[in-house]
Amino acid sequence: MNALALPLAGMLLAMLGELWVLSRHQRLTAGNPVQTEPWLEAIANLNSGHLVLWFFRGLEVAGYAWVWQHARTSALAGWPLWAVALLAFVAWDFGFYWLHRLHHRIGLLWAVHAVHHQGEHFNLSLGIRNSWLSSLSSLPFFVPLALLGVPVEVFVAVSSLHYTVQFYNHCGLVERSGWLDRVMVTPAHHRIHHGANPEYIDKNFGGTLLVWDKLFGTFQRPVPGVQIRYGIAGWRPSYNPLWLNLQPLLQWLGWHRAAQLPRTPARPPQRRDRALVVAGAVLLFANVVVAVHRQAPWPDAAQATLWAGLVLQTLALGSWSDGHGRAAWSLAAVGISLPLLQGLAFDQRDALTLLPLLAMAAFSLLALSTSWTRRAA
Incomplete structure (x- = not known):
């Protein structure tokens, strides 16, 4: 531990x-x-x-x-x-x-x-x-x-x-x-x-x-x-x-357009979406805590894949928080892939590893469904 x-x-x-x-x-x-x-x-x-x-x-x-x-x-x-x-x-x-x-x-x-x-x-x-x-x-x-x-x-x-x-x-x-x-x-x-x-x-x-x-x-x-x-x-x-x-680094380098980025969509996250973002961040950090807890016994490839996946989920969640509904597709793709990779490719099938990953996968599908519903409305 x-x-x-x-x-x-x-x-x-x-x-x-x-x-x-x-x-x-x-x-x-x-x-x-x-x-x-x-x-x-x-x-x-x-x-x-x-x-x-x-x-x-x-x-x-x-x-x-x-x-x-x-x-x-x-x-x-x-x-x-x-x-x-x-x-x-x-x-x-x-x-x-x-x-x-x-x-x-x-x-x-x-x-x-x-x-x-x-x-x-x-x-x-x-x-x-x-x-x-x-x-x-x-x-x-x-x-x-x-x-x-x-x-x-x-x-x-x-x-x-x-x-x-x-x-x-x-x-x-x-x-x-x-x-x-x-x-x-x-x-x-x-x-x-x-x-x-x-x-x-x-x-x-x-x-x-x-x-x-x-x-x-x-x-x-x-x-x-x-x-x-x-x-x-x-x-x-x-x-x-x-x-x-x-953004601050790009501005320091002289790219003045950086002050106008990112282009936040006209439809910011609604109250339900904000609650989902908080829930997703808590689940994501729970996976981080588990990854830190299990770091020593894991194979290197399993650790590297997990850390990379968690970083991608962090960025996708941030983009979705900005109101970019398409980021939910990235969130879902990584969320579904991680438990499959850990369980099948790296044989990490214990409950402590898989349950938080599966919970994050379920959340990412819910986020995708919410974004799809809003886009269709």
Whole structure:
């Protein structure tokens, strides 16, 4: 069993639970004028923050491991593990502050980071939404840890701890965090960072510790009477993770038409379709959790086929969320093929593997039927 499966399932439940509470109390939009539907945006956030992102995260760790193996110094030789971990914790957060600040200052880096700021609703799902390339653009800021000799295992553990704190920092239910607000970055501070108001732009870059913003003059408290507006200008909202990631990069490369893409159909998803998108995303992520859980015992070909199929389903679901009914055909084709391939070609016939895949296949057929019915109407 892969130890990541349970935290991933917990992350999904926390995200859905928070969205449900926010919707019950009519706090999903917080009175802000927005272009995106909260639940569909949350699903887009989720779909942008797994699979392909994890692949590039693996490349980041591999790059770090290569530097550690070939270029590390003996600076930390003889240090006890707790001291190495403590140094890594503080140094990682210092590096994150500067990578975050420079991702707001340098055009290419902003084209990567802008994906995270496109979200118009502040909730836990926004903490999952990141550019697929963010791990690659972050690696140079953490190379000094490898050069110092911080082991790969410590780097991964410290990174995971910081990312967990940052997930919490996007909680839309929490207004204040007590004494933590005085020493750590909390939702009270980080929601200001996401503000598109002139008073809040390029403030509160810290990830975990508050000291860096205060030390380098970028700390900002809430301004009385100024309601926070989220999102960024100059992009056409999409729920497809492919466009979420490509559009800022294409604009940076000078293709100005990218600001007008994708061409969202005139008939956006109806309420029933939105419920289906949420259900499909939950089923899709359940398959991701099972795949992570079963990763070790599977043959390589079965794993590669499954991961590729889940990525294709993620993109098809995103396109369908944008209102492109024909994407349901792609969703159905992959949804039906995956359980057949896993069960017949790779002999993976246990219930834990097949039942989530069959549920996703049934969902894809329902999505196809819904799109066909709407098109015929």
